[in-house]
Amino acid sequence: MSSVLVFLEAKNNEITRLSWEAMAAAHTLAASLSLPVDVALVAAADNPILKTLQGKAPRTVYAIDHALLHAYTADGYTTAYAQLIEHAKPAYVVFPHTYQVRDFAPRLATRFKQVLISDVTGIESGSGTGPIFVRQLLQGKLNAEYHASGEGPSFVSIQAGAFRADEPQAGDTTIQPFHPTLEASEIRVQPGEPFRASAQTVDLNSASILVSVGRGIKEEANLPIVQELASALGAELAASRPICDAGWLPMERQVGSSGQTVAPKVYLAVGISGAIQHLVGMKGSQCIVAINKDENAPIFEVADYGIVGDLFEVVPALTAAIRKVKG
Amino acid sequence: MKIIVAIKQVPERDARIRIDASGKWIDLNDVEFSMNESDAYALEEALQLKEAHGGEVVVLSAGPERVGKTIREALAKGADRAIHIQSASETELSAFDALGVASLLAAAIKDEQADLILTGLQSDDLGLGQTGVILAELLGLPHATLILKIEKTDTGLKVLRELEDGWFQHLELPLPAVLTIQSGNSKLRYATLMGIKKAKTKEVKTVSVTDLAANSEPVVALEAVKLPHKQRTTQILGGTPAEAAAALVEKLQFEVRAI
Numbered sequence: 001m002s003s004v005l006v007f008l009e010a011k012n013n014e015i016t017r018l019s020w021e022a023m024a025a026a027h028t029l030a031a032s033l034s035l036p037v038d039v040a041l042v043a044a045a046d047n048p049i050l051k052t053l054q055g056k057a058p059r060t061v062y063a064i065d066h067a068l069l070h071a072y073t074a075d076g077y078t079t080a081y082a083q084l085i086e087h088a089k090p091a092y093v094v095f096p097h098t099y100q101v102r103d104f105a106p107r108l109a110t111r112f113k114q115v116l117i118s119d120v121t122g123i124e125s126g127s128g129t130g131p132i133f134v135r136q137l138l139q140g141k142l143n144a145e146y147h148a149s150g151e152g153p154s155f156v157s158i159q160a161g162a163f164r165a166d167e168p169q170a171g172d173t174t175i176q177p178f179h180p181t182l183e184a185s186e187i188r189v190q191p192g193e194p195f196r197a198s199a200q201t202v203d204l205n206s207a208s209i210l211v212s213v214g215r216g217i218k219e220e221a222n223l224p225i226v227q228e229l230a231s232a233l234g235a236e237l238a239a240s241r242p243i244c245d246a247g248w249l250p251m252e253r254q255v256g257s258s259g260q261t262v263a264p265k266v267y268l269a270v271g272i273s274g275a276i277q278h279l280v281g282m283k284g285s286q287c288i289v290a291i292n293k294d295e296n297a298p299i300f301e302v303a304d305y306g307i308v309g310d311l312f313e314v315v316p317a318l319t320a321a322i323r324k325v326k327g
Numbered sequence: 328m329k330i331i332v333a334i335k336q337v338p339e340r341d342a343r344i345r346i347d348a349s350g351k352w353i354d355l356n357d358v359e360f361s362m363n364e365s366d367a368y369a370l371e372e373a374l375q376l377k378e379a380h381g382g383e384v385v386v387l388s389a390g391p392e393r394v395g396k397t398i399r400e401a402l403a404k405g406a407d408r409a410i411h412i413q414s415a416s417e418t419e420l421s422a423f424d425a426l427g428v429a430s431l432l433a434a435a436i437k438d439e440q441a442d443l444i445l446t447g448l449q450s451d452d453l454g455l456g457q458t459g460v461i462l463a464e465l466l467g468l469p470h471a472t473l474i475l476k477i478e479k480t481d482t483g484l485k486v487l488r489e490l491e492d493g494w495f496q497h498l499e500l501p502l503p504a505v506l507t508i509q510s511g512n513s514k515l516r517y518a519t520l521m522g523i524k525k526a527k528t529k530e531v532k533t534v535s536v537t538d539l540a541a542n543s544e545p546v547v548a549l550e551a552v553k554l555p556h557k558q559r560t561t562q563i564l565g566g567t568p569a570e571a572a573a574a575l576v577e578k579l580q581f582e583v584r585a586i
């Protein structure tokens with residue numbers, strides 16, 4: 001019998017939150033198709049984390065175990081996962097959309113002559129065509145609806161925060177070890193140990209107000225206008241990625257999926273569009289203020305207060321207004 | 328080293344978003360185009376590798392005639408020649424899914440015997456983040472994604488890969504290989520006047536999509552595009568800049584109690 005198969009990820013001996021969100025998405029999908037959900041994880045069958053399942057209980061937990069999978073490699077994971085898919089024959093394969101999944105899942109899908117529908121934010125039941133998968137285009141300015149028309153398993157990855165992970169529920173789950181056949185010679189890339197960038201000198205997390213600047217600032221020479229706003233507010237300066245990429249501010253001030261995750265009392269986004277990779281780093285802030293000339297910028301979806309206007313007029317006016325009340 | 332760089336031309340970030348008559352893409356009238364951001368960084372890495380180790384940089388781009396402008400820009404920055412997979416219309420390529428586009432790219436370079444193929448990490452318009460990885464599988468080559476730095480070693484390459492939350496990792500891999508490049512490692516160069524002049528004489532080989540006879544039957548189809556639902560609870564503060572600023576200060580003082 002066919003199924004929805006979810007590949008989970010673990011970090012620091014815990015299954016990740018994104019994995020539970022992907023499993024919640026898989027349950028939504030499976031319910032609309034009346035299919036059971038199975039999950040799979042690289043782990044030995046006696047690993048205690050296999051007993052920490054959250055959400056609705058899956059039918060089977062596959063413990064994929066092989067010495068060559070202890071360190072992640074795209075070659076190793078692609079081959080091992082392909083073997084499990086051949087074995088379990090799912091109708092849908094679901095992943096959390098993580099850097100690791102982006103690294104190998106397109107390759108895995110290609111082995112089945114399929115295309116991964118990546119970064120899915122919603123699943124709707126379509127009429128006749130099977131489920132409709134929603135994902136964003138143009139950095140969040142447009143939603144697109146896709147459906148899979150090929151035969152064989154369809155591959156889907158789920159964006160962070162799009163589905164809510166469920167509370168653990170009891171059920172009959174069997175743990176089944178799966179031992180893929182892998183040769184060391186198949187793994188062409190040699191991975192090194194992950195490491196952290198050199199010590200931080202600013203701690204964005206200790207600031208209660210962050211003024212964060214994006215590409216709307218246009219040029220490095222314009223930075224003083226946001227620096228003045230930050231100093232009037234007693235705030236730290238943060239930035240979106242392109243500002244740090246250009247070297248205008250150091251990388252340690254970057255907020256987002258590849259930078260810092262912050263949750264200040266006030267996050268003031270100046271000339272930042274609100275791409276998902278930025279939002280994941282700041283949407284936990286208590287109060288979000290956005291200044292942007294484009295009223296349709298996705299940042300306004302998460303902002304509590306917004307000013308639609310030219311930052312080169314609004315920011316100096318704001319600095320002056322703050323100085324006035326602060327005396 | 329012979330390096331191929333896949334470069335996509337995409338709508339400018341500021342482009343006005345209006346859905347077109349097909350309901351499947353945006354209206355491209357009056358839209359300006361530019362080189363996809365991470366592709367510009369991929370080109371920069373390729374040019375630096377060539378400067379350090381010699382060889383050739385070949386630009387590869389699929390799209391309609393307008394893409395020629397982005398190709399010339401890459402040639403002006405220092406690429407040696409280009410392959411343009413030219414689509415007959417704006418819509419011919421949209422019938423292809425990521426596997427279809429990667430198959431076209433693979434077919435166009437199969438006789439090139441490149442040592443290294445670079446793509447951007449992700450296109451700014453479709454945002455699939457997949458084409459390079461699929462290309463690697465189609466060509467049977469090893470790959471690595473989210474690469475910031477590339478160093479040549481005696482046996483191949485040592486690369487720096489970005490992980491989540493400020494973590495990194497080194498990887499070693501043999502050549503030939505495919506890398507997808509993350510933006511930010513080097514400052515991008517500008518084209519010089521001399522470069523722009525020279526670009527006009529550099530070879531651009533044009534092949535049509537139909538020549539490559541790749542299979543365009545998609546396994547994943549885009550049904551429709553829609554403007555996102557507004558679920559916002561944002562309070563927009565209007566008026567002149569000074570009025571809006573004063574209103575915001577009041578909110579921050581008395582509601583948020585942050586100043």
Ligand SMILES: Cc1cc2nc3c(=O)[nH]c(=O)nc-3n(C[C@H](O)[C@H](O)[C@H](O)COP(=O)(O)OP(=O)(O)OC[C@H]3O[C@@H](n4cnc5c(N)ncnc54)[C@H](O)[C@@H]3O)c2cc1C
Nearest residue numbers: 214215216240241256257258259271272273277293294311
């Ligand atoms: C794997 C990966 C990881 C990433 N990690 C991160 C990350 O950690 N952090 C991050 O920030 N990004 C990250 N990104 C990049 C992200 O996708 C976006 O490209 C980036 O956040 C865009 O930055 P921005 O909003 O400053 O620029 P843009 O998207 O170009 O937005 C600029 C905004 O400024 C506005 N504007 C322009 N002029 C004015 C003006 N005069 N007045 C007012 N407003 C104006 C525009 O309307 C626009 O909304 C990552 C991308 C990938 C693929």
Ligand SMILES: Nc1ncnc2c1ncn2[C@@H]1O[C@H](COP(=O)(O)O)[C@@H](O)[C@H]1O
Nearest residue numbers: 333334389446447449450455456457458
């Ligand atoms: N039509 C195209 N022509 C050339 N390169 C492309 C094309 N489409 C995608 N690419 C390359 O693949 C990368 C990833 O694109 P995507 O998978 O669409 O996010 C881009 O950054 C380009 O380097």
